Every structure is written in C-alpha cells, then in structure tokens.
Amino acid sequence: MNNEKTIPDAETRARNVARWREVCLMFDNLNLMLEQATAQAEYDLQNSPLYVRRRERVQKQLLAQKQSKLSSEVS
Secondary structure (H helix, E strand, C coil): CCCCCCCCCHHHHHHHHHHHHHHHHHHHHHHHHHHHHHHHHHHHHHCCHHHHHHHHHHHHHHHHHHHHHHHHHHC
16 A cells, blocks of 8 residues: 655646636635625615614714713703
C-alpha cells in the first residue's frame, strides 16, 4: 500500500486550477444573487405598511418622551 502523495503533472494541475476558478466564480455569482435578494427584502420591509406604521408610532413615542423630559426639566 503506497500512501505517499504525488504531485500531479502540469496538465492536471492546470485543469484543477481552472476548475477551482470556475467554482470561485460560481460562488461569487451566488453571493451576488443573495446580496440582491437581501437588498430587495430589506427594501420591501422598509416600505411595507406595517413597518411604516410601527416606525411612525415609535417616532411619536420618542417625541412625546422628549417633550415630557423637557417639561419636567423646566418645572
């Protein structure tokens, strides 16, 4: 049984390098697709009526809280 590692010939190495480059490009393409999907989902979320109402409610609450702090400081 021969467990020694051998260095592949130049042609095999070139094929392997080309294959790995292709795999890297495929992963890059997949990452781009995922980034686009994430961006679209975030855009849809930001513009959903539910999110807009929640954002407006929180802004009103923060404004009321600031005004109550200001009025208590003045007193």
